[in-house]
Amino acid sequence: MKTTLDTPAPLNVALVVGSNRHGRFGPVIADWLLGRLRDRADLVPQVVDVAETDLPTTLAPTPEATAALADITPKLASADAFVVVTPEYNHSFPAGLKNLIDWHFTEWRAKPVALVSYGGLAGGLRAVEHLRQVFAELHAVTVRDTVSFHNAGSSFDDEGRPKDPSAPDAAAKTMLDQRVWWGRALREAKERRPYGS
Template sequence: MNTDTAPAPLNVTLVVGSNRHGRFGPVVANWLLDRVRRRDDIVVQVVDVAEIDLPTTFARSAEATEALRTVTPKLAEADAFIVLTPEYNHSYPAGLKNLVDWHFAEWQAKPVGLVSYGGMAGGLRAAEHLRQVFAELHAVTVRDTVSFHNAGASFDDEGRLRDPSGPDAAAKTMLDQLVWWGLALREAKDRRPYAA
């Protein structure tokens, strides 16, 4: 392998997983995007479930086709994903589940970094449920996550973290792992197609 040439940046799709009115997700997403955009080894685009109108039944319709026409290419083009999820009732939101379930091949043989937020548990139960789902879809979740416990109190009124040291370090670790897995899987798929 030629080590003189840096690999092309990883195409990462950030999935914002909440569509509730008054949601806190955009605050966390903006903080995360600020960290991701500082890196030269990642190019990021966003898929926000609040901006997608996927039907909840899996019948192909004109409505579903139009929604998929805009979102599916963003998932298919990605080398890796970051999934940002709140925790609702000890799991992740229905809108996120709907987005995940409308796709299959788009997730395969790609890494997923998990960022969660919530109350005392920081959304970690939602993240753990997503690990099981992505394993079924042949995706690889990276070990380290970023979680915000009592998320609302962690940020000020302008959306800045009151104490960024822990989350910044966690984000760097998660992103470093995501890039490693993303590059490794991209190189492997270039040599040999993934067989599901």
């Protein structure tokens, strides 16, 4: 897409749904967030769902792993930025999400990651803080502001919409604005000079 300084190309965003548990609530939040992403002309989203990947837990190059990676790795590699939706399990994030992250390295490098969490009273914020450390090790940049849903199940109606959308919509806008700034800045920087050179 040809652009000018006034109209930069939209950022390709991978929306990572981080839970694979039976009865998970993540898809409800991901669907709501996907609506916020699609409302923006500066973002082009695609979904990467941990529950739809079949990566083994041992990091060995098996035929099963190769097949799973052939589907998911190009989506991560082509993304300019990420939004990760995570629940909090035992004061951290899910093993399936960690497995997906660990199977990749260069796909995360020098790209911004926005974090959306859900859980009980803590709203998944402890999972967010652990993910910040993991993504820092992978040379990714996590944006400061997050969206978190405390007692998420009671925050949404039966059609998957927040009962009071004003606070989450405002938080999502702030988070996505930051992610767009970082995404453009890092993309432009890498075009001038490859990361790590």
